[in-house]
Amino acid sequence: MGRVGVRKVMTVLLVSVPAVILLYLALGPTVISPLLLFNSSATAADPMLARDALILSAIRLPRVLMAGLVGASLACCGAAMQGLFRNPLADPSLIGVSSGASAGASFSIVIGAGWIDSSAILGLSVVSLGAVVGAIIAVFLVYRLATNRYGTSVVTMLLSGVAIGAVASALNSLFSYFADSDMLRRISIWQMGNLDGATWERVFLIFVVALILCWRLPQHCRALNAFLLGESEARYLGIRVERVKKELVLITALAVGIGVVVCGNIAFVGLVVPHILRSLIGPDHRTLIPASALAGAILLIVADIVARTVIAPAELPAGILTSLVGAPVFFFLLVKSKVLNNPERL
Amino acid sequence: MILELRNLSALISSQISLRNIEFAVDAGKTTIIIGPNGAGKTSLLRAICGDLPLSSGQVLLNSKALDDWPVNKRATLLAILPQRSTLEFPFTVEEVVTMGRIPHSTSNQRNREIVGEALDLVDCQHLQHRSFINLSGGEKQRVQLARVAAQIWEPSASGERCLILDEPSASLDLAHQEMIVTMLRHFNEQGAASLVVLHDLNLAAKCGDAIVMLKQGRVAALGTPEEVLKEDCLNAVFDIRSRVIENPLSNKPMVVT
Known part of the structure; x- marks a missing residue:
């Protein structure tokens, strides 16, 4: 079945994370030794080195941490959603978070045009707050539509996620229609997913999200494994199915929503990373989720390294890169898996 | 009861x-x-x-x-096996049966022993390391039987x-x-x-x-x-014409149509 040992994969991932972080710190318009961060006597003596140290601590370090934390959150939420929906092609954006956040952001760019950037809370602009509100509304609607007094239907949730996503993107177009050209550019750049807005405040925000994920997700790994047998089977195994579902949807909405707030839409990380790792180490969530987190961090850091260097000194939004690479991979997975031949999958 | x-x-x-x-x-x-x-x-x-x-x-x-x-x-x-299994993820047979132990807090060592014995009971010991999704329908059914057996393997207090x-x-x-x-x-x-x-x-x-x-x-x-x-009851309920004879091996009733 082509499984590689869990231990082998985890070792490679654990070694690669610090390696890509160091690589990230070193590369850029100027190549800087990451060791400079710890060498205060040298930077005190040489103003050029002091400038380099400032580039590291104020620009590259928060940015690489943000890339890593966003990538990790998206990937482990992806693994959790694929387990919850019992579908290896599910994605955190399926529950409407990303499209809701985009519509919220466009709304605040167009309507709140006057006071954008002038007011900010915790390093977040009005646009970001609009995105959070949009994400919350979307998830709430999706969840309500799929819930009746007998519980929440995962299939209905999937379908209403698609429907709410369609409504949100229509609203998005509507706001874009009324936007002037400057607003349009802001909307489209925001939606591409870009890590260049990294600040320590944003790193802190996504760090809190990552802590919540580290605390809550491991408690649901056995439940997610049981979910793969079927929802009733999970209940027969003593899992509190409704509670687990509700909590997983909520923390995914939070993680993806905050992810969208700090760096816009980053597509396909949550879909592709868990999918590939599942084929390497098997579907057991107790190992799949931590491995996905590490690999998600690595993927987004590497994507941003490429985004920053490929057309240097200018740079690409990392979200474009993940989509460009992710979409063909997604299609490949779709064709290879039995989904197309097996309509019963949903 | x-x-x-x-x-x-x-x-x-x-x-x-x-x-x-x-x-x-x-x-x-x-x-x-x-x-x-x-x-x-x-x-x-x-x-x-x-x-x-x-x-x-x-x-x-x-x-x-x-x-x-x-x-x-x-x-x-209470262990329950539904009619159809929908597991489509590539767990190994051993991992599927081990899920039957989710409600219990027994040691990994003990769980492994129980899984082995449950697989023996359904004649699937040889499939232990195979991927569940590649099994035949009957093999899948037996593995699922082993899973529910493992769930209630030991008497409970x-x-x-x-x-x-x-x-x-x-x-x-x-x-x-x-x-x-x-x-x-x-x-x-x-x-x-x-x-x-x-x-x-x-x-x-x-x-x-x-x-x-x-x-x-x-x-x-x-x-x-x-x-x-x-006969009369079976014929009415199932809408068939049957005869009930004695099974020569088990001495239980045997329905022939």
Whole structure:
């Protein structure tokens, strides 16, 4: 079945994370030794080195941490959603978070045009707050539509996620229609997913999200494994199915929503990373989720390294890169898996 | 009485409902549910398991209403195998059976032993490291049987155990249909009760201590195999022309058509 040992994969991932972080710190318009961060006597003596140290601590370090934390959150939420929906092609954006956040952001760019950037809370602009509100509304609607007094239907949730996503993107177009050209550019750049807005405040925000994920997700790994047998089977195994579902949807909405707030839409990380790792180490969530987190961090850091260097000194939004690479991979997975031949999958 | 149904009614669809169903399964006994297609056999099991809301009546497990049991404690006593398995993720056979141990806090070492013994019981020891999704239908069924067996493998302090199976023999060959009989006997000898839906009337006669015959959501007959498997009753319920003779090997009733 082509499984590689869990231990082998985890070792490679654990070694690669610090390696890509160091690589990230070193590369850029100027190549800087990451060791400079710890060498205060040298930077005190040489103003050029002091400038380099400032580039590291104020620009590259928060940015690489943000890339890593966003990538990790998206990937482990992806693994959790694929387990919850019992579908290896599910994605955190399926529950409407990303499209809701985009519509919220466009709304605040167009309507709140006057006071954008002038007011900010915790390093977040009005646009970001609009995105959070949009994400919350979307998830709430999706969840309500799929819930009746007998519980929440995962299939209905999937379908209403698609429907709410369609409504949100229509609203998005509507706001874009009324936007002037400057607003349009802001909307489209925001939606591409870009890590260049990294600040320590944003790193802190996504760090809190990552802590919540580290605390809550491991408690649901056995439940997610049981979910793969079927929802009733999970209940027969003593899992509190409704509670687990509700909590997983909520923390995914939070993680993806905050992810969208700090760096816009980053597509396909949550879909592709868990999918590939599942084929390497098997579907057991107790190992799949931590491995996905590490690999998600690595993927987004590497994507941003490429985004920053490929057309240097200018740079690409990392979200474009993940989509460009992710979409063909997604299609490949779709064709290879039995989904197309097996309509019963949903 | 391990499992007791008291005057259970539930709505299956606008056309059909389960009405006033009442029977009990005793410790160490097996009760078989039979009936024509659409009689409500699977719906009855779903109602017992809490997947189909009851309109009236009660299900008791060890004399305590099913809803009053904490879910995780209930899972150590009551194992249920639905008709169809939908597992489409590449777990190994061993991992699937180990999931039966989720409600328990036994050591990994002990879980491994139980999984091995459960796989032995269903004749699947050799499949242990294979990927579940590549197995044949009958092999999948046997692995799922091992999973529910592992779930209630050991006697529990909180009460007597109960095994519920929905058409476990559907995709099994003759030798492995016999295995169902062995498996039920294995648990019955330890005092556990079982409730099984079967289509094969002769298999039902062989492994059932009692038989419940359903027709259109009602109990049409209830009793020992000898009492229920009678020509006139079978002919009326199943709309067939049958003869009941004595099985020369087991001395149980045997239905021939």
